[in-house]
Amino acid sequence: MQNRYFRGFLSGLIVVVGCMGAVLQAGCAGEKAADAGPIEIVLWEMMDPQERELLLQNITAFEAEHPDVKITAAHFGVEDVRNQFLTAALGGGGPDIIYGPSDQVGPLSAAGTLRPVEELFGAAFFERFHELTRIELNGHLWSVPEQFGNHLVLVYNRALINTPPADTDEMIRMAKASMVDADGDGKIDRYGLVFESKEPFWLAPWIGAFGGWVMNDENEPTLDTPAMASALEFCRELKATHGVIPQDCDYELADTLFREGRAAMIVNGPWSWKGYRDAGIEIGISSIPRMTSTNAWPTPMVSYRGYSISASCDDDKLEVVRAVVEFLTGADVQRQYAEKIGALPSLLELQGSDLIARDPVLAGSMEQVLRGQRMPIVPEMRAVWDAMRPALQNVMNGESAPAAAAKEMQKMATKKIAEMRS
Amino acid sequence: MNGSSERSLPYLFLGPALLVMLLVVVYPFGYNIWISLTNMNLYHLRDPTFLGFEHYRNILGEPELVAVFIKTVLWTVVNIFFHVTIGTALALLLNQEIRGRSVFRALLILPWAMPQYITALTWRGMFNFEYGQVNLILTEWFGFEAIPWFGSETWAFTAAILTNIWLGFPFMMIVALGGLQSIPEEMYEAARIDGAGRWQRMREITLPLLRPVMVPAILLGTIWTFNNLNVIWLVTNGGEPADKSHILVSQVYKAAFTYYRYGYAAAFSMVIFLILLVLVIVYMRQTRATERVY
Numbered sequence: 001m002q003n004r005y006f007r008g009f010l011s012g013l014i015v016v017v018g019c020m021g022a023v024l025q026a027g028c029a030g031e032k033a034a035d036a037g038p039i040e041i042v043l044w045e046m047m048d049p050q051e052r053e054l055l056l057q058n059i060t061a062f063e064a065e066h067p068d069v070k071i072t073a074a075h076f077g078v079e080d081v082r083n084q085f086l087t088a089a090l091g092g093g094g095p096d097i098i099y100g101p102s103d104q105v106g107p108l109s110a111a112g113t114l115r116p117v118e119e120l121f122g123a124a125f126f127e128r129f130h131e132l133t134r135i136e137l138n139g140h141l142w143s144v145p146e147q148f149g150n151h152l153v154l155v156y157n158r159a160l161i162n163t164p165p166a167d168t169d170e171m172i173r174m175a176k177a178s179m180v181d182a183d184g185d186g187k188i189d190r191y192g193l194v195f196e197s198k199e200p201f202w203l204a205p206w207i208g209a210f211g212g213w214v215m216n217d218e219n220e221p222t223l224d225t226p227a228m229a230s231a232l233e234f235c236r237e238l239k240a241t242h243g244v245i246p247q248d249c250d251y252e253l254a255d256t257l258f259r260e261g262r263a264a265m266i267v268n269g270p271w272s273w274k275g276y277r278d279a280g281i282e283i284g285i286s287s288i289p290r291m292t293s294t295n296a297w298p299t300p301m302v303s304y305r306g307y308s309i310s311a312s313c314d315d316d317k318l319e320v321v322r323a324v325v326e327f328l329t330g331a332d333v334q335r336q337y338a339e340k341i342g343a344l345p346s347l348l349e350l351q352g353s354d355l356i357a358r359d360p361v362l363a364g365s366m367e368q369v370l371r372g373q374r375m376p377i378v379p380e381m382r383a384v385w386d387a388m389r390p391a392l393q394n395v396m397n398g399e400s401a402p403a404a405a406a407k408e409m410q411k412m413a414t415k416k417i418a419e420m421r422s
Numbered sequence: 423m424n425g426s427s428e429r430s431l432p433y434l435f436l437g438p439a440l441l442v443m444l445l446v447v448v449y450p451f452g453y454n455i456w457i458s459l460t461n462m463n464l465y466h467l468r469d470p471t472f473l474g475f476e477h478y479r480n481i482l483g484e485p486e487l488v489a490v491f492i493k494t495v496l497w498t499v500v501n502i503f504f505h506v507t508i509g510t511a512l513a514l515l516l517n518q519e520i521r522g523r524s525v526f527r528a529l530l531i532l533p534w535a536m537p538q539y540i541t542a543l544t545w546r547g548m549f550n551f552e553y554g555q556v557n558l559i560l561t562e563w564f565g566f567e568a569i570p571w572f573g574s575e576t577w578a579f580t581a582a583i584l585t586n587i588w589l590g591f592p593f594m595m596i597v598a599l600g601g602l603q604s605i606p607e608e609m610y611e612a613a614r615i616d617g618a619g620r621w622q623r624m625r626e627i628t629l630p631l632l633r634p635v636m637v638p639a640i641l642l643g644t645i646w647t648f649n650n651l652n653v654i655w656l657v658t659n660g661g662e663p664a665d666k667s668h669i670l671v672s673q674v675y676k677a678a679f680t681y682y683r684y685g686y687a688a689a690f691s692m693v694i695f696l697i698l699l700v701l702v703i704v705y706m707r708q709t710r711a712t713e714r715v716y
Contacts, residue, residue: 248571
């Protein structure tokens with residue numbers, strides 16, 4: 001009896017193992033069949049829904065022109081795409097192409113998971129792009145820019161503000177004038193100005209307005225400066241002295257208030273504009289106003305988004321990958337992104353065309369970009385952000401004086417960078 | 423069937439499970455130990471070198487480690503206390519014959535059924551100083567001062583704990599309800615005949631017979647809560663205010679995925695593993711969790 005059960009179990013096991021073998025063989029056969037079939041390109045991206053929709057349309061258009069190519073696009077969150085790519089590329093897997101913001105190439109290239117793009121496209125190819133999007137790191141270019149900017153601007157509600165403020169004093173005056181307590185309960189129902197007040201990305205423009213920046217040309221942190229202290233003081237005063245921004249203003253709150261028409265002005269980037277229009281807000285775009293005390297323009301961080309090529313991409317796919325990236329960063333696609341979602345093109349030929357001049361939103365955005373400063377793309381920038389964030393929050397909460405916070409930022413950034421390298 | 427076939431039969435049955443365990447538990451665990459002994463980071467991802475116990479020495483020598491550890495223990499104890507008391511109390515209520523019991527049960531499971539991500543971000547919005555519902559209720563209904571939830575370490579930590587209590591009690595409620603329903607009604611009937619009152623029945627029958635289901639549930643809850651990154655990370659937006667609301671696991675997450683310090687993060691995760699191992703051993707000895715009750 002037992003013997004029969006044992007034989008039955010063994011037969012079952014053989015069947016299971018046989019099935020697994022068959023599945024594996026089918027997999028191998030599939031691979032062999034794929035050799036003769038279309039060339040498969042895998043692309044990972046972190047686009048917003050509207051951008052992704054356009055990407056998928058463009059992929060379909062490319063595949064129609066190239067029936068021998070099949071492109072699979074997978075979507076991830078901003079941080080996820082980077083982390084998942086690192087893990088996958090280490091194991092020799094992952095996508096052939098990865099799309100993301102320019103600061104993504106810092107860690108990915110340092111880890112040796114990207115191919116330098118100038119080797120594939122040739123240096124001359126990149127002369128077509130704006131110089132702010134041609135950022136070398138360790139002597140190489142690591143991505144092909146598809147859109148330009150990713151920068152902060154002053155967005156204002158045209159129903160509440162006719163002409164954007166010329167300087168920060170006027171901005172504060174206009175913000176105060178736009179504040180409304182409709183029901184007289186002592187709570188503000190409409191604010192004049194909102195922005196994410198806890199993230200250092202929103203502090204950067206003001207640092208530039210006081211003549212400072214976050215890193216020097218040697219990519220060392222430059223946070224303990226009078227400019228940083230002044231920028232911190234300015235932001236703190238917007239909340240504590242002038243009371244023109246909400247007490248606990250994070251991104252979600254700022255975005256929601258502006259979207260609902262409960263804020264007259266917001267400092268935000270191109271990714272948000274379509275959402276505001278869809279919510280029925282008639283928006284105007286202008287440069288963040290000139291700092292009255294220094295008479296200098298705030299300098300938001302300027303970066304770009306683009307396509308990078310994985311170091312684990314097979315050599316025999318490279319020509320197709322080059323064609324795909326060239327198509328996705330070409331003039332037709334960039335024009336489409338500019339017209340439909342307000343993304344600034346990285347191609348010089350489009351920047352000089354009437355595409356920008358005829359659209360006040362794009363023109364305002366372009367004006368701001370040219371006043372901005374390049375965002376450092378070295379991996380150490382993560383340590384700088386992380387050192388700035390708590391000190392900024394301490395200043396906004398009234399727990400640190402600006403000068404002490406600037407000193408603490410520098411100390412923490414230096415420590416964190418040393419830890420990253422250890 | 424001869425003797426050797428008979429002896430090998432259990433191994434054949436266990437084989438597939440052991441193979442899977444080897445691949446998904448033993449190998450990653452061993453790999454983690456190896457990484458923790460190297461300098462693997464962003465700059466040495468492909469060519470890590472052996473460092474020995476340097477990361478462990480650095481972690482144990484960090485001045486803020488004790489404070490973060492205490493905070494993690496506090497986070498775990500407070501959460502588990504409320505998960506168990508609220509969960510058990512609700513289970514006792516739902517175990518009664520009450521009208522609309524299935525509706526209440528479904529409603530009370532909702533926090534557990536919803537994605538943690540959504541819940542945590544929703545609660546974060548509700549803790550906003552000016553527009554959050556929590557402060558609006560406190561100020562307009564009860565006349566309290568608005569609380570700066572993310573302006574101070576204590577309040578930010580409290581906000582995260584409140585969110586996690588809301589998320590965690592349904593699990594304990596379901597476990598306790600299952601335990602209550604498995605207690606034979608005859609025992610209560612016999613106790614009633616013997617003249618036992620409500621409190622006596624609770625103390626002598628309900629609580630002892632709930633123990634076998636609650637002890638492992640509390641153990642699981644403790645491990646999950648100790649290692650619960652999602653809630654504290656999302657509610658405090660990565661450590662607000664000023665990186666002061668971290669627990670041990672969020673420190674590890676930051677080391678690994680903000681700074682790519684894989685060796686250090688692996689060593690830190692081993693330290694957490696050892697802490698939990700000690701906790702589990704002590705807990706199991708104290709509660710005699712593995713002993714039979716019946």
